[in-house]
Amino acid sequence: MAHRLKHALLTFAAVVFLIEAWLWDKMILLGRWAARHIPWREFKDTVARLIERLPPYGALLLFLIPIAVIEPLKIVAVDQIAHGRLLRGALAFIVLKFVGLGLIAFIFDLTREKLLTIGWFARFYAFVIYWRDKAHDFVAPYKAAVIARLSALRRSIDAAAGKGGLMGMLARLRARVRKAQN
Known part of the structure; x- marks a missing residue:
């Protein structure tokens, strides 16, 4: 734990x-x-x-x-x-x-x-850059997983939405609402 x-x-x-x-x-x-x-x-x-x-x-x-x-x-x-x-x-x-x-x-x-x-400032700057790179390396697998999931989600939304993807579906929905209001 x-x-x-x-x-x-x-x-x-x-x-x-x-x-x-x-x-x-x-x-x-x-x-x-x-x-x-x-x-x-x-x-x-x-x-x-x-x-x-x-x-x-x-x-x-x-x-x-x-x-x-x-x-x-x-x-x-x-x-x-x-x-x-x-x-x-x-x-x-x-x-x-x-x-x-x-x-x-x-x-x-x-x-x-x-x-x-300034010697100590240059060392501190190198220290910060080192840890920034370490943080990038540490987070990289999570970032890749999130991007992959978002891409899969977008593909599934586009497939469910049909022609034109999500934006096409929203445009068709908006057209239906306008037609119903008239």
Whole structure:
């Protein structure tokens, strides 16, 4: 029984870690997209020059600023939940999670080269990447099984729905309803 619990917890932790890693990658892309669409060329150039001039520990400080600001606000959001303001607290926590992850990922993308010149940071980064790859390997068989089941389910729905698959069946159903209303 203890082995099953341990396996279930490891699976859950791996999935959460992979979701965070996936969100991290998406937030970097979103940050790059936003930076391309900021209309102030001078502002972007100034920010890029300032980051280029930063020493590695200055880049680390810049990287840690969103964490220092957002993490205490997450505690406030959890406090809201604890005091019965579930919707407000949960919404605040989710927004802070996305904004924080987005800012941190974007700043990391801008400062990566400088941050990786710091020995302990480079080792920590390698450690995180190692565990991300391990999580991918751990979850891969489950992911393949879910994809196979979803494909089989889709094939069975399409077969039961007849011509045009599920969307065709929904279109025929909608046409029947409209015909019955007239």
